Amino acid sequence: MREVDNASFYNSMRWRKVRKYFLKRNPICRICEYEGKIKSATVVDHIRPITMGGKEFDIKNLQSLCESHHNAKSAREGHERRKVKTYKRTR
Numbered sequence: 144m145r146e147v148d149n150a151s152f153y154n155s156m157r158w159r160k161v162r163k164y165f166l167k168r169n170p171i172c173r174i175c176e177y178e179g180k181i182k183s184a185t186v187v188d189h190i191r192p193i194t195m196g197g198k199e200f201d202i203k204n205l206q207s208l209c210e211s212h213h214n215a216k217s218a219r220e221g222h223e224r225r226k227v228k229t230y231k232r233t234r
């Protein structure tokens with residue numbers, strides 16, 4: 144199953160490093176920022192999901208999101224493409 148692949152990706156050393164680095168540089172949820180709110184991001188999200196061909200380590204494909212916005216996005220993507228299980232949260 145795909146989600147297994149995803150889980151191993153999100154647990155990989157390389158991703159953890161990229162994620163940490165990215166959150167440090169982009170500590171505010173991007174969507175909250177658009178809405179004029181300041182909320183710290185906890186999730187680094189792939190703008191174009193990996194399961195849809197998005198690049199895993201391309202900084203341009205990443206965005207910082209707070210947990211609720213990330214969940215909302217994941218739910219939407221999961222709804223649109225049922226077979227694709229969206230990524231698990233990493234902590």
Ligand SMILES: [Zn+2]
Nearest residue numbers: 172175209212
């Ligand atoms: Zn947010």
